[in-house]
Amino acid sequence: MTACIMCRRWQDEPDLRIIELEHSFVQLNRDQFFPGYSFVIAREHYSELFHLDQQTRQALIEEVNQVAGALYQVYTPTKMNYELLGNMVPHMHWHLVPRFDTDPLWPRPIWSELHRDKVLTPEQYRTEIEKIRQALKPTECIGS
Secondary structure (H helix, E strand, O other), X not given: OXXXXXXXXXXXXXXXXXXXXXXXXXXXXXXXXXXXXXXXXXXXXXXXXXXXXXXXXXXXXXXXXXXXXXXXXXXXXXXXXXXXXXXXXXXXXXXXXXXXXXXXXXOOOOOOOOOOOOOOOHHHHHHHHHHHHHHHOOOOOOOO
């Protein structure tokens, strides 16, 4: 078993799975203090964008963009926040956080102040995940 928590996350938290994409796994964060807070986790263990070949890097960034667009559609935030740090967990993963000008930490970073985790019921997690999945489904062209 690997020591990297991001390498294990998809297997360890199946109840938070949103979708498996070609280059990434997408999961809802268990703490929903910021509604819709999700992770886009590289399927392979990379720590830096420049470690990827150009085609893979572009495809992965496009997946991040696709998920951000779905979160924006579902939650209609004031702003989408994108975090790619890796200082504590050196496995490439993005924190995608819909932000609202009404949230308690606005406009500061989400880590600027400790907060109590907002844990949902299993049904609430399923509902949020399903809304995001629906927004990620490609739309069919009229007449096709």
